[in-house]
Amino acid sequence: MGQRSFSQRMVIGIFLPVILLAALQSVAVKAQSVLDRSQDTYKMNNREPDPRFKADLLLIVAHDDDEADIAGYLARAIDQKRRVAIVWVNGTGQSFNGGRNLVGPERADSLAAIRVIEGLRAVAVLGITNAWNLGGSDNETQNLLESFEANDHGMTLGRVVRLVRLTRPEVIISWLPEFVTGENHADHQASGILAAEAFDLAGDPTAFPEQVSPATEPGTYANRTEGLRTWQPQKLYFFANATHEDFYAGKGPEYNVTDISPTRNISYADIARQSRAEHQTQYNPARHPPGSPRQGTPAPSPVQFILGKSLVGGSPTDDVFAGVVPGGIPYQRPPGYLAPRHVEPVMEMGDPWHYYYLFWQAHGLDSLLGLIPYEISITQGTYLSIPLIVDNPTDAAIDVNISVSAPQGWKVLPTPPAHIEAQVHRYYMRAQAAAPAEIRPDWQMFTVTAESGGKTIGTVPLRVQLARDSFRQ
Numbered sequence: 001m002g003q004r005s006f007s008q009r010m011v012i013g014i015f016l017p018v019i020l021l022a023a024l025q026s027v028a029v030k031a032q033s034v035l036d037r038s039q040d041t042y043k044m045n046n047r048e049p050d051p052r053f054k055a056d057l058l059l060i061v062a063h064d065d066d067e068a069d070i071a072g073y074l075a076r077a078i079d080q081k082r083r084v085a086i087v088w089v090n091g092t093g094q095s096f097n098g099g100r101n102l103v104g105p106e107r108a109d110s111l112a113a114i115r116v117i118e119g120l121r122a123v124a125v126l127g128i129t130n131a132w133n134l135g136g137s138d139n140e141t142q143n144l145l146e147s148f149e150a151n152d153h154g155m156t157l158g159r160v161v162r163l164v165r166l167t168r169p170e171v172i173i174s175w176l177p178e179f180v181t182g183e184n185h186a187d188h189q190a191s192g193i194l195a196a197e198a199f200d201l202a203g204d205p206t207a208f209p210e211q212v213s214p215a216t217e218p219g220t221y222a223n224r225t226e227g228l229r230t231w232q233p234q235k236l237y238f239f240a241n242a243t244h245e246d247f248y249a250g251k252g253p254e255y256n257v258t259d260i261s262p263t264r265n266i267s268y269a270d271i272a273r274q275s276r277a278e279h280q281t282q283y284n285p286a287r288h289p290p291g292s293p294r295q296g297t298p299a300p301s302p303v304q305f306i307l308g309k310s311l312v313g314g315s316p317t318d319d320v321f322a323g324v325v326p327g328g329i330p331y332q333r334p335p336g337y338l339a340p341r342h343v344e345p346v347m348e349m350g351d352p353w354h355y356y357y358l359f360w361q362a363h364g365l366d367s368l369l370g371l372i373p374y375e376i377s378i379t380q381g382t383y384l385s386i387p388l389i390v391d392n393p394t395d396a397a398i399d400v401n402i403s404v405s406a407p408q409g410w411k412v413l414p415t416p417p418a419h420i421e422a423q424v425h426r427y428y429m430r431a432q433a434a435a436p437a438e439i440r441p442d443w444q445m446f447t448v449t450a451e452s453g454g455k456t457i458g459t460v461p462l463r464v465q466l467a468r469d470s471f472r473q
Contacts, residue, residue, distance in 0.1 A: 045227055049168065053130055055085035056321070058169035058233075060195040062090045062135055062187035064119025065279045070173070070239055071126055071272035073303040077265050078127040082321070085161060085167045086123055089191045090151065091116060091133035098290075099138070102284035102403065114281055122278035130167070134159055139187055142179070142376070142471045143352050147190040157201075160194045162211050164202040170324045172199050173237045176306060177360075178368060179353055180242035181377040181465040186352075192238060196308065196363050201333035203232030232331045234324055235309035238327035239289030241258075243465060245304065247372050252305035253317050259442060261384050269301060310472030316367065319418040337362040342393045347400070349374055350387030350428065374462045377470045380439055384410075385473055386431040386448055386462055390402025392420045398452045402431055405447040409436040440466050 016425040030146060056076055059067060067086060074084055091112075100109050116133055136151040146158075163327050164172070174195030175188040201207040213225035237252060248254070257268040264271060276283055307316040311332050312323040337358060348354060353374060360368045378384050392398050402415040411434040420427045431448045450457050 006425070007202070014428045023198075032462050036046055041217070042214070044218040045214035049166075050077050050231055053166050054083060055130065055167040055169045056082040057084045057165050057166065057171045057173065058220060059084065059086045060172060060174045060191055060198070061086070061088060062175065062185065062191040064088045064091050064115055065122065065276075065282060066175070066188065066191075067123060067126075068272065068276045068279070068305050069241055069273045070105075070305075072130070072268035073255045073270050073305075075126050075261060075271040075275075076255060076257075076259070077320070079261055084126075084128050085130040085163075085169070086128060086132070087163050088119065088133045089160065089194060090132070090136040090138055090147075090187045091119070099281070101127045101281045106281075111281065113163065115279075118279045118281060123276045125275040125278060132163055136187075140471050141186045142184045142473055144177075144186040144189040144193065145352055147186040148193075151190075157194055157197055158179075158208050158211075160198045160207050161202050162226070162228065164198045164233065165211060165231050168229075168231045168328070169233055171235045171237065171424060172233050173239065173320075175237040176240040176368075177365075178240070178356055178372055179374070179376065180240055180372060181375050182241055182243040183471070184242075184377060185471060188241075189352075190340055193359060196236060196359075196365065199236050200334040200363055203230045204333075205230050230331065232311070232329050234312050235310045235320065237301070237305040237309050237320060239305055242372075243377070248304040248306060251316055251367065251371070252307045253319055254302040254304040258301055306371070307367060309363075309367065312367065335361065336364045340391075342391050344450055345394065345398050345457045347460070348389050348391070348464075349460045350389045350430070353387075354389055374460065375443075375465070376462065377465045377467045377473070378435060378473065379470045380435055380466045381437040382435055382470065384433045384435055384446075384464060386433075386446065386456075386460065388429040388431065388448065388450070388460065390418070390420055390427040390429060390450065390457070391425050392422065393425065393428065395422050397421045400427075400429070400450055400452045400457070402429060403449045403451070404431045405449075406433050407444045407446070409440075410434065410444070427449070435464075435466060438466075439468065 059074070061067060066088070070086060077151055078084055099111055099115070101107060111472065119132060119133065134156065136156060139147045139150050140149065170194050174312055175192040175390055177189050177196060179189070205212055210224070211226045211228045212230050213227070213252035215223040215227045218227070257272060261271060305320065310323065311329060312325055314323040338361070360366070376384070388402070390400055398420050400418045400420060404412045404415070406412050413432040413434070415429060415431050418427060418429055433446070446459040446462045446464060448462070
């Protein structure tokens, strides 16, 4: 080979030191990596949970104004030095199509963005700073199973369990997971189901285990596991906004919101009213001054709860925090689902009522069994649908006929007879009736009867309230 040119020697002279320096730096980085391993950061996983997010009470509801119904009690709890946090499951998040705006022209997703801020301002009035909006869709239906389908039940449950583990509450409060007359917004009932599920799952290390697995490299940014701790809440309470309140009696504590707050020198009802006033797109003070039907109505007095279950004993009407054990309690497994075993054909009420019944049993919510008769609100002049399930556990096919006893003025549609093969455990039928055009103040009583082989195999009673504007079934 010939002698290198001057330019070649210049290139070598310039770049060889750079290459050597890079190599030395690589060796130094590797050495530093070894050194870092000797100062293992994995023990950071043993630090105590972040105290800024510890809650004594976690409210899990659907929309970012649902706290208004019990705001007077929340203000009282904060006066008693209880730490309160909120999870809005649906919030007014993705694909928000409903809702009015009493302030400006904004609608749909723009209105959703406004409602998020209104919600944060409203709970700040109460003294709540930790609030999470999961941004699920708003669903105008009475069927909570439709709400679950729209918002991915499993994914949403994982997010709620995460926040229970993050906040570590002794008490959880949520909407009553039951079909009631009134607004009966399925998103409300769905949040109650999620709250009960999270109550039972947050303490189970096999449920969403990635949340409670320690970070692989806590000293770096690249971590997928979350480092939370399992947590078993101790008491679960529910509330409702039904058109009747008789079912509350003796089922839980109640709190008078006309009592005066010692820290603010006004009543808890007034604090609740101030909080609600922040939801201006729904309750605009300029258009609804104090004393008007929308703005001036205080939260119910008293605020009433239903004890779903307590893992620390006590009476249903005891104070919300009675018996709570500081520092937490061990995990307690719920009863779980047990399939019913019929030996003869049976007709029962169908979903969503049937689902509620199975859910209560699976999660140990015995206090809800028989709490409220089958009931529903529907809009005048529309159709009522009564879903039914027939179980034929026998080895022979059966024929089933449905009859309906209805109030005067309703038009019952004929239900075709059903031929159900042997060992068919879920055969779906329904009864239907056209509602009268006028509002009726009293309960509209229905009875659906199923007959097979000359025998009655089931009777389903349903009471109906006619309303001017109800969510669809």
